Amino acid sequence: MADSDGRQIDSINHAADGDGKGHGIVRAKTEGKELTKEEKQRLRKEKKQHKKNKKDDKVPTEKEKEKEKPSVQAPSKPVTQSPTHKAAPVPVSASASESLAAAEKPVKTKAELRAERRARQDSERTSKQGKKEGGQQSTTSKPKASPSELQPVVKRLPEHVQVDDPAALKKLAKKLERQQVPLRSDYGYKVSLFSHLHQYSRKNPPTQQISIPATVIHPSVVRLGLQYSQGIIAGSNARSVALLHAFKQVIQDYSTPPNEELSRDLVNKLSPYISFLSQCRPLSASMGNAIKYIKKEISNIPSQCKEEEAKGKLQECIDSYVNEKIILASEAISKYAIEKISNGDVILVYGCSSLVNHILCDAFEKQRKFRVIVVDSRPRLEGREALRRLVKKGIRCTYVLISALSYILPEVSKVFLGAHALLANGYVMSRVGTSQIALVAKAYNVPVLVCCETYKFCERVQTDSFVSNELDDPDDLIVTRNGKTHLENWQTVKSLGLLNLVYDVTPPDFVDLVITDLGMIPCTSVPVVLRVKNVDQ
Amino acid sequence: MELQAVLMAAGGGSRMMDLTYNTPKPLLPVGNRPLIWYPLNLLERVGFEEVIVITTKEVQKALSTDLRLKTDVKMKLDVVCIQEETDMGTADALRHIQQKIKTDILVVSCDLITDVALHEVVDLFRAHNATLSMLMSKVHEFTETVPGQKGKKKGGEQRDFVGVDVTGKRLLFMANEADLEEGLVLRKSIMRKHPRMLIKTGLLDAHLYCLKRSVVDFLVHNKSVTSIRGELVPYLVRKQFSKSLNSPNATEDSEKNQKQQDAHNNLELLSTGKDEPLLQLARERSCWNDHRGDMSEAYHGGKLRCYVHIMEEGMCYRVNTLAAYIEANRVAPKLFDDPSIHPTAVVTERSLVGSDSIIGPYCQILEKTSIKRSNVGTSTTIKEKVKIINSIIMNGVTIEEGCNIQGSVICNNAVIGRGADIKYCLVGSGQRVEPEAERTNEVIVGSDQLMEI
Numbered sequence: 006m007a008d009s010d011g012r013q014i015d016s017i018n019h020a021a022d023g024d025g026k027g028h029g030i031v032r033a034k035t036e037g038k039e040l041t042k043e044e045k046q047r048l049r050k051e052k053k054q055h056k057k058n059k060k061d062d063k064v065p066t067e068k069e070k071e072k073e074k075p076s077v078q079a080p081s082k083p084v085t086q087s088p089t090h091k092a093a094p095v096p097v098s099a100s101a102s103e104s105l106a107a108a109e110k111p112v113k114t115k116a117e118l119r120a121e122r123r124a125r126q127d128s129e130r131t132s133k134q135g136k137k138e139g140g141q142q143s144t145t146s147k148p149k150a151s152p153s154e155l156q157p158v159v160k161r162l163p164e165h166v167q168v169d170d171p172a173a174l175k176k177l178a179k180k181l182e183r184q185q186v187p188l189r190s191d192y193g194y195k196v197s198l199f200s201h202l203h204q205y206s207r208k209n210p211p212t213q214q215i216s217i218p219a220t221v222i223h224p225s226v227v228r229l230g231l232q233y234s235q236g237i238i239a240g241s242n243a244r245s246v247a248l249l250h251a252f253k254q255v256i257q258d259y260s261t262p263p264n265e266e267l268s269r270d271l272v273n274k275l276s277p278y279i280s281f282l283s284q285c286r287p288l289s290a291s292m293g294n295a296i297k298y299i300k301k302e303i304s305n306i307p308s309q310c311k312e313e314e315a316k317g318k319l320q321e322c323i324d325s326y327v328n329e330k331i332i333l334a335s336e337a338i339s340k341y342a343i344e345k346i347s348n349g350d351v352i353l354v355y356g357c358s359s360l361v362n363h364i365l366c367d368a369f370e371k372q373r374k375f376r377v378i379v380v381d382s383r384p385r386l387e388g389r390e391a392l393r394r395l396v397k398k399g400i401r402c403t404y405v406l407i408s409a410l411s412y413i414l415p416e417v418s419k420v421f422l423g424a425h426a427l428l429a430n431g432y433v434m435s436r437v438g439t440s441q442i443a444l445v446a447k448a449y450n451v452p453v454l455v456c457c458e459t460y461k462f463c464e465r466v467q468t469d470s471f472v473s474n475e476l477d478d479p480d481d482l483i484v485t486r487n488g489k490t491h492l493e494n495w496q497t498v499k500s501l502g503l504l505n506l507v508y509d510v511t512p513p514d515f516v517d518l519v520i521t522d523l524g525m526i527p528c529t530s531v532p533v534v535l536r537v538k539n540v541d542q
Numbered sequence: 543m544e545l546q547a548v549l550m551a552a553g554g555g556s557r558m559m560d561l562t563y564n565t566p567k568p569l570l571p572v573g574n575r576p577l578i579w580y581p582l583n584l585l586e587r588v589g590f591e592e593v594i595v596i597t598t599k600e601v602q603k604a605l606s607t608d609l610r611l612k613t614d615v616k617m618k619l620d621v622v623c624i625q626e627e628t629d630m631g632t633a634d635a636l637r638h639i640q641q642k643i644k645t646d647i648l649v650v651s652c653d654l655i656t657d658v659a660l661h662e663v664v665d666l667f668r669a670h671n672a673t674l675s676m677l678m679s680k681v682h683e684f685t686e687t688v689p690g691q692k693g694k695k696k697g698g699e700q701r702d703f704v705g706v707d708v709t710g711k712r713l714l715f716m717a718n719e720a721d722l723e724e725g726l727v728l729r730k731s732i733m734r735k736h737p738r739m740l741i742k743t744g745l746l747d748a749h750l751y752c753l754k755r756s757v758v759d760f761l762v763h764n765k766s767v768t769s770i771r772g773e774l775v776p777y778l779v780r781k782q783f784s785k786s787l788n789s790p791n792a793t794e795d796s797e798k799n800q801k802q803q804d805a806h807n808n809l810e811l812l813s814t815g816k817d818e819p820l821l822q823l824a825r826e827r828s829c830w831n832d833h834r835g836d837m838s839e840a841y842h843g844g845k846l847r848c849y850v851h852i853m854e855e856g857m858c859y860r861v862n863t864l865a866a867y868i869e870a871n872r873v874a875p876k877l878f879d880d881p882s883i884h885p886t887a888v889v890t891e892r893s894l895v896g897s898d899s900i901i902g903p904y905c906q907i908l909e910k911t912s913i914k915r916s917n918v919g920t921s922t923t924i925k926e927k928v929k930i931i932n933s934i935i936m937n938g939v940t941i942e943e944g945c946n947i948q949g950s951v952i953c954n955n956a957v958i959g960r961g962a963d964i965k966y967c968l969v970g971s972g973q974r975v976e977p978e979a980e981r982t983n984e985v986i987v988g989s990d991q992l993m994e995i
Contacts, residue, residue: 212661212668216589217545217648224544224668231669236830243828250820327820357829390829397837 047129051122165287166473169201181284184277185221187214189284193479196502203287204476210234211285225254226278230285239387241425241461242331242359245291248282249323252299256319260312267315268306275300287475290426290434290463298326330460334522335360338456339367341520342421345454350375351418353446355407356436357387357394358423360456365421366398376401378413382438384481384505407438410445420446422511424457429535430466431513431528433457437506440470443515452517455528459521462535470509479503543645545664545752547590550632551578551597551652552624558864560985564971565954568601568652570867571919571936573874574884574902575610577861580655580874582615585648588660592618594642596635597652598626631768633761643758649770651749655870656858657877658748658851666711666849667752670841674778674848675752676713678704678745679858684865686872686932687949689968689983705741706850712832713848714739716779718772731783735842736833747771748858775848782846864968868951871917871934875900902937919954942977 167173168191181188192206211230219227229251232238238247252275259274261267279296282288288296302322306315342364346352352375354361365377377400381388388404395402405413420442426434433439433455446453467473482503483492495501513528523534555567562570568578578601585593595605602621605611622639624630630638632649648664658677667675703726705715714736715728732739749771757778767773831840841847857877859870875882882897883889887905895901896914904921907913911928918924919937928941932949935941939952942960949966952958956969959977969975970987 210661210665212665213659215661217660217664218547218590219544220589220591227544228668228671231665235669237669238824238828238830240827240829243824243826246820246827247824250818250824253820324820327823332823359827359829387829389834390831393831393837 047126051125054125163473165203165283166201168203181280184280186277186281186284187211193496194502195476196504198471199474199476199504199506202474202476205234205478206480207235207478208480211281222278222281223251223255223258225251226281230282233282233286240357240359241289241291242458244289245295245460246327246331248292249295249299249327251278253320253323256316256323259316266308267310267312268304268308271303272300275303290465291461293463294460295326299323330458330522334458334460335363337522338458338520339364341525342454342456343368343371343373345419345518345520345525346373346375348374349418351378351416352376353378353380353414353417353420353442353451354391355380355388355420355422355439355442356382356385357391358456360458361421361423362391362394364456365395365400369398369400376403378403378405378417380405380407380410380413380438380442382407384484385436387436407441410442411449414445414449414451417446417449417451420451420453422453422455424455424461425508426461426463426465427455427457427519427528427531428467428510429462429464429532430468431516431531432467433511433513433516433519433528434463434467434508435511437470437509440509440511440515443511447515453515454518454520455511455516456520459523459534459538462531462538464535467510468512470506474509475507477505477507479505481505545590546643546645546647547585547593548636548639548643548647548649549578549581549585549593549595549597549652550635550649550749551595551601552626552630552635553652554626555653555862557862558867560968560970560987561864561867561951561953563987566598566601567861568597569604569608570861571902571917572655572861572867572870573877573917574880574900574919575874576604576608577655578605578652579610579614580877581650581652582611582617582619583878584654584656584658584660585650586615586617590617592620594620594622594639596622596624596639599623631772632770633767633774636758636770637761637765640758640762643755646752646754647758649749649751649753651860653861654748654750654859655861655874655877656748656750656853657856658750658853658858663750663851664752666851670847670849672752672847672849673754673757674713674775676775676848676850677748677750677853677858678850679748679853679856681744681746682859682869684869686865686868687966688865688868689950689966689985701743702745702747703741703743704745704850705739706852707736707833708738708740709832710740710852711849712736713779713850714782715741716776718776721776729783735783735836735838737835742852745852746858746860748853748860751775778846779848782844782848864951868934872915875917 162173164173164177178188189203189205189209189211191204192209193204195202195204211234212227215222215227218224222230229238229247232247233244238244255275255278256271259267259271261270275296279288282292299319299322302319306318310318338360346368350373352365354365354377365375368375377395379388379392379395379402381392381404383406392402392404403413422433422435422439422442424433424435428434433443435455443453465473479495480503482505483490483495492503495503516528519526519528519531521534526534551568553567555562555570558567561567569576571577572580578595582593595602597605602623605619605621620642622642624635624638636643636647636649646667656677656679658679663675663677666672700719703715703717703719703722704713705728706712707714714732717726726741728739751770757774761767761774767777825840828840833842857873859866859873861867861870880900882899883895883901884903884905886903887901887907889895889901889905889907890909892909893907893911894913895907896912896916899913899916899918901907901913901918902920902922905918906923907918908924908926910926911924911930913924913930914932916930916933916935918930918935919939921937922935922939922941924930924935924941925943927943928945928947930941930945930947933947934951935947936952936954936956938955939958940956941947941952941958942962944961945958946963947958948964950964950968952964952969953971953973955972957974958964958969959975959979961977962975962979963981964975964979965982967981967983968985968987970985973986973988975981975986
């Protein structure tokens with residue numbers, strides 16, 4: 006039977022290589038056997054389990070702790086006929102034991118992983134047997150099995166979308182207090198649909214409670230946070246690059262305290278900085294990926310490496326990341342994009358995307374004849390900056406506000422959009438207004454091309470713009486004309502709320518092509534790229 | 543480390559010699575605390591742990607012995623002494639301590655009393671990577687009568703012309719009336735870059751500056767700059783818009799001018815050295831600009847930027863004249879909540895001490911005395927039936943019975959004889975006023991002090 010085979014293969018492969026994570030795939034690849042449907046399912050479940058365990062290793066629940074002791078012995082024995090009541094707690098406690106073991110030395114993890122996999126196989130076998138035998142056993146095993154099976158799959162919601170939950174807020178406050186990062190308070194009335202998001206005011210800067218020679222938080226991180234909150238550094242690429250620059254300075258000024266290892270201590274040092282930056286402005290997807298990369302690089306530094314050498318290596322890593330993922334990627338994207346720009350084109354762009362500007366400037370240098378229509382929207386009016394850069398280059402431009410979109414669209418031959426992030430289900434997250442542009446362009450049958458580097462690809466899935474977004478300062482919407490500011494006292498009017506959204510999501514049906522540094526792909530291929538990236542890493 | 547604090551406490555108080563001929567300015571009592579306590583308190587409240595204090599020997603002694611200063615100030619004070627005789631300007635002092643300066647500095651003057659949120663000034667410095675960031679405040683009109691002043695206030699204070707851009711944060715122009723003989727001259731390059739400029743005259747410079755480290759290095763190379771406020775700040779503000787290194791300057795071809803040019807260009811070199819390629823890339827990719835309407839990038843591509851934070855409301859005083867001193871005494875007690883009557887003061891039952899007066903430690907106030915809107919210093923003895931209204935009594939003063947003191951300043955260790963009637967006078971340090979004297983609007987100082995200019 007496939008199960009017993011699987012167990013044998015298990016033991017062989019455990020001996021072969023130590024990495025428990027890629028086991029399923031390695032097993033399948035090395036053996037070259039055709040995977041049955043249940044094996045595929047099992048592989049997927051294993052991977053999910055591993056991912057969840059690596060996240061949850063800090064919070065073992067009481068239930069898991071209790072069950073851990075009695076069941077430690079159970080997984081080590083090959084159980085042929087495990088009773089159904091054990092089947093349920095075993096996967097849960099196995100995950101707990103594995104999670105606790107993950108914190109300990111790697112030698113133990115191997116055994117735990119092996120044991121845990123065996124236990125899971127057994128439980129699945131028994132649940133299948135139970136199904137065959139009769140409904141009774143399966144019903145008893147199923148409800149017990151299903152909540153525990155579901156548990157590894159449910160992910161924790163990130164804090165920044167749980168602002169209306171007092172428990173989450175308390176947790177955040179405690180965490181910030183522990184890290185000595187000041188908590189920034191929300192401002193003004195929030196529209197009820199978005200009350201689960203933070204809304205900060207520029208008049209309460211995040212530096213109000215930080216001591217003036219910033220000691221807890223590195224000065225370059227404080228400077229970066231200020232620049233984020235005031236909008237001096239805006240735009241996905243700019244934010245990531247500035248973040249990496251600040252981290253370079255942090256690494257340069259870092260010195261390992263005695264009895265600590267650089268690979269672990271430096272990562273701990275970075276956490277309060279990241280909390281502070283997310284208090285200044287919620288992190289973008291590109292920043293999140295950059296942080297993940299740095300943390301991985303830091304923890305991969307071998308312990309016998311000297312401090313200076315390690316620091317130099319990290320600086321190099323950061324430089325090469327920026328070079329590969331941002332600079333060279335934009336060159337590659339512009340090379341692909343130029344094929345799509347033909348002479349006599351009328352190109353519509355929205356807001357100020359550094360990548361799209363770069364593409365257009367490159368195309369102009371390569372003697373393509375086209376003109377550009379820049380669409381802009383309040384309150385940011387970023388299109389003015391895009392307009393300035395394009396006109397400075399010499400490109401013929403037209404400038405309209407988004408309300409004139411359907412008027413101008415009959416003239417347009419192509420729409421180029423930038424993206425803040427590309428989500429795993431193919432949705433494009435970009436500046437608010439982008440989905441409108443894509444929608445109207447679709448109605449007029451104008452092709453919509455989204456340009457995005459691969460490092461902005463995100464594993465999140467979103468189908469609407471409400472779940473996870475960013476609320477900017479509502480006072481930005483207030484405008485003074487002819488000396489009169491009508492919205493000056495908007496807070497006193499009970500029934501009035503000002504909403505300043507920053508992002509929105511565009512469904513993949515409206516996007517015709519995504520131009521990335523890997524090539525030109527349809528929107529639905531984003532999960533493939535993500536999968537390939539994960540395998541590579 | 544991000545910032546180092548430097549406290550300039552070596553000034554002589556040249557505009558209120560009557561008060562300072564015996565007591566150095568940093569030790570003048572304001573609200574029963576020495577003047578230097580206020581900036582030190584401001585720095586401590588904000589989070590500084592170390593301050594470099596540039597001062598004279600006398601003040602240094604007091605810093606280690608004065609009770610208030612020793613106990614209240616928990617920061618580490620690194621006191622640098624300079625001789626009183628050498629006429630050192632503030633910039634010279636910075637050059638003097640150049641070795642100690644390792645990072646950007648925050649220069650504070652010892653006579654600043656303010657409750658500003660210091661992060662406003664420092665945030666401008668941080669966010670825009672500025673070379674200079676300073677604090678200014680709207681001038682408050684002094685309402686109290688100043689002893690010794692005959693007639694209306696003469697406009698002796700020369701006005702400062704401060705030009706800021708539309709946002710009110712970027713400093714475009716700064717000149718003192720004294721330097722503008724032919725009139726206010728604005729360079730065309732400034733007008734081209736910032737077509738809308740607001741020029742303000744009613745501003746008080748708080749003498750609080752955040753300076754980049756490269757400025758200190760520049761001072762070391764250019765020994766001709768002596769004063770921060772008088773020379774360095776206007777120079778930096780002008781230099782924001784001067785032609786950059788790259789563009790050749792055809793008019794200046796003599797060698798002497800070339801050397802001067804080199805020395806002055808050092809500043810730009812020093813401040814641009816650190817601009818890393820990543821930072822450049824971030825700025826290029828960022829869709830932000832600080833101005834609209836022309837084709838240039840953010841900050842017009844300039845590397846030198848000066849910013850100012852103008853306080854609209856709140857307390858900001860510079861105690862460098864007698865009028866300011868009196869006003870500060872009125873207002874300063876609001877900055878901290880000490881009990882108005884110090885626990886060690888002995889105040890008898892039948893005397894009346896108003897709620898807006900403060901009595902210092904170890905005072906003795908005998909019966910039937912009434913004290914209204916006044917500050918009484920340490921170890922002062924006030925005998926019976928004395929009426930004190932609207933006055934400032936410093937430390938160690940003895941006031942005999944039956945005196946009537948109104949709107950006056952009585953300095954340290956003075957003795958006011960019995961039954962004297964003093965209105966709007968300034969009694970200098972250690973002076974004696976004879977009994978039954980009647981003085982109005984006079985400055986009573988010793989004869990040997992009259993020779994001091």
